Amino acid sequence: MSIQTEKTMKVRKNEALRKKIYTVVFGSDTPGGRLFDRVLLVLIILSILSVFLESVASLRAKYLLYILIAEWLFTAIFTVEYILRIYSSEKPAKYIWSFYGLIDLIAVLPAYISLFFGGAHYLVVVRAFRLLRVFRILKLSRFLDEGNILRSALRSSMYKITVFIASVITLVTIVGTLMYIIEGDKSGFTSIPVSIYWAIVTITTVGYGDISPQSPLGQFLASILMVIGYGIIAVPTGIVSVEMARATDEARKKCPYCKASIYPAYARYCSNCGKELTQDENAA
Structure with a gap:
C-alpha cells in the first residue's frame, strides 16, 4: 500500500470519526445524541449544585475536599466536551463565536481563573445558561x-x-x-x-x-x-407589551389568499377574506 493511499485512508477515518462525534455532540435526533444531551444537562445541574453547597459554611468545613474534586471533575468533562465541539464542527470559528459557543467557553473559564483569583470559581453558575439547550433536546418547539x-x-x-x-x-x-x-x-x-x-x-x-x-x-x-x-x-x-403584541401578530399563520393573520391557528376559514383554509394550509 502506497504512502498516499495510507494518508487518504487516515483522512477518511478522521472525517468519519469527526462526523460521528458531531452527530452525538450536536445532534439530538439519534439515541446517542439524546443520551449525551440528557447526561450533559444532569452534569450541569450537579455542577451548579456543588457551587451552592460550597457556599454553605457548615458543609464547606466538612466536605470541602469532596466538593473541590467534584467541581474539577465537572470542569474537566466540560472542557473535553468543548474541545470535541470545536473538533467536530465543520466551521469551528463559527461555533466558537456563536451564542452557545461563548456560553460553553465561559462555563469552563471560571474554574481555571480561580487558580489565580480566589473565589472566581463561584462564577461557574453561568453554566445555568447551558440549560437553555433543554428546549432543543426535548423538542419544545412551542x-x-x-x-x-x-x-x-x-x-x-x-x-x-x-x-x-x-x-x-x-x-x-x-x-x-x-x-x-x-x-x-x-x-x-x-x-x-x-x-x-x-x-x-x-x-x-x-x-x-x-x-x-x-x-x-x-x-x-x-x-x-x-x-x-x-x-x-x-x-x-x-x-x-406593544412590541410583544406586534411580534406575536407577525408570527401567526398567514392566509395564502389575502396574507392576513390566521387566528386562532386551527381556524377553518380566514377571518379577513372568508375563504376556506385547507388542512395543509392550516397546519403549515
Missing part, C-alpha cells in the same frame, strides 16, 4: 417560538427603552443635585452622587430609608419624585 417572539419584541423596543432610560438618568441627576442643594450634609446628602443614589432608590419605589429629606421643601420634592416613579414603572411595560 417554547422556542415564544422565545423568538420575546427576542423580537425586546430588539424592537431597544431604541425606545434606551431613550426612556436616558430620560430617567437625566431626571434623577437633576433631582439629586437639587436635593443636595436643599438638604446638604445634615440630612445625609453628603455629595451629589449620594443624592443621585437617593433619587434612583426613590423613583424606583424601593425606598431603603437610609437617607431621607428633613426639610419641607425636600419632602415636597421627594413626594413629586415618588409619584413620578409610579408612572415611570408603566412606561417600559407598555413599550414591551
